[in-house]
Amino acid sequence: MLIDTARTRMLLERGQSTRLTSATAAHLASAGGTLWVTIDNDPRDIVLEAGDGFDVTGEAPLVVEALGGPAVLELRPVDDLVAEALL
Structure with a gap:
């Protein structure tokens, strides 16, 4: 699966995984x-x-995998967290 967005949420069912190849920062x-x-x-x-x-x-x-049941992966830039902390 190709995810080309700065922010995303993904539902992973139990045992389902996704590989992230460009998750730096x-x-x-x-x-x-x-x-x-x-x-x-x-x-x-x-x-x-x-x-x-x-x-x-x-x-x-x-690789991110859901354990024990469904899980929601949230992915966003680290810079967003820094900006939120400054508010």
């Missing part, structure tokens, strides 16, 4: 449900519960 968040994030060549497993977020700092592709 993006903020990933769970807007509902539990997401499992794995980054190519990175030993960490990142689990995001509803309301949790993670800033992507590297250029490696990553």
Whole structure:
């Protein structure tokens, strides 16, 4: 799937995943449900519960998968968060 937008929400059903190849400087968040994030060549497993977020700092592709049930992935630029904090 090609996602070419700065901000998006995506519903992932249990076990469904999406691969993000250009998520540098993006903020990933769970807007509902539990997401499992794995980054190519990175030993960490990142689990995001509803309301949790993670800033992507590297250029490696990553995979996001819904765990345990449906989950909503929210993707937006990190710069948006900085602007919101300044308001």
